[in-house]
Amino acid sequence: MTEVATRPETQKRGILTRMAEGLRRLARERSGASAMEFAFLAPILIAIYISSFEITTGYSVSQKTLKAAGSIADIVTRQDVVNKAFLSEMIDAAEATIAPSPAPGLKLRITGVMVDSAGNAKVLWSWNESGGTPYAKGSPVDVPADMKKPGSFLVRSELSVQHTMLLFFGAPAGLDHSSRTITINREFFYRQRLGSDVPCSDCG
Numbered sequence: 001m002t003e004v005a006t007r008p009e010t011q012k013r014g015i016l017t018r019m020a021e022g023l024r025r026l027a028r029e030r031s032g033a034s035a036m037e038f039a040f041l042a043p044i045l046i047a048i049y050i051s052s053f054e055i056t057t058g059y060s061v062s063q064k065t066l067k068a069a070g071s072i073a074d075i076v077t078r079q080d081v082v083n084k085a086f087l088s089e090m091i092d093a094a095e096a097t098i099a100p101s102p103a104p105g106l107k108l109r110i111t112g113v114m115v116d117s118a119g120n121a122k123v124l125w126s127w128n129e130s131g132g133t134p135y136a137k138g139s140p141v142d143v144p145a146d147m148k149k150p151g152s153f154l155v156r157s158e159l160s161v162q163h164t165m166l167l168f169f170g171a172p173a174g175l176d177h178s179s180r181t182i183t184i185n186r187e188f189f190y191r192q193r194l195g196s197d198v199p200c201s202d203c204g
Contacts, residue, residue: 065159069157069159070188072159073157077190077193079198081199084203105160108158109135110155111155113153123136124153160186
């Protein structure tokens with residue numbers, strides 16, 4: 001009777017032992033689990049890498065555009081007088097500053113701004129990359145408050161370039177080129193360095 005009574009207990013322990021051993025083998029076997037973990041994490045890691053690349057590239061182009069706008073305003077304020085031929089050379093200066101990044105769709109506007117005795121800033125002359133006159137003479141200009149010194153002269157440069165995001169919004173997202181392109185605009189003011197103003201001999 002004792003032998004018969006203990007046989008089911010022995011069988012039960014044997015089943016539990018085999019189940020425990022199977023679980024231990026499953027815990028030791030990580031190849032399948034690693035593959036599943038990689039499958040879950042890979043898209044996230046790739047998205048983080050691509051996003052970091054896009055943000056870094058965009059920030060670099062933005063900073064170069066700001067530097068180019070400041071450099072152009074600085075160069076113009078160092079002149080006694082300018083003309084359209086001289087101002088057109090500022091396009092090359094902008095492209096050289098932004099290089100090696102491309103500068104597609106570059107647009108440049110340079111404006112001579114006179115601040116009258118009442119502190120009102122108005123256009124004295126203006127020029128754009130196509131040789132035109134973007135602003136009417138005498139039209140008001142929005143100038144930073146700390147630069148509205150009565151009787152002073154300022155040069156404003158406005159530069160914009162197009163930046164196309166290469167990876168993050170690529171073809172798989174179903175977006176065309178125009179949907180992946182953003183326009184970076186930067187503006188800079190400088191005071192004249194020589195004399196009381198910087199006239200443009202043939203600008204509007």
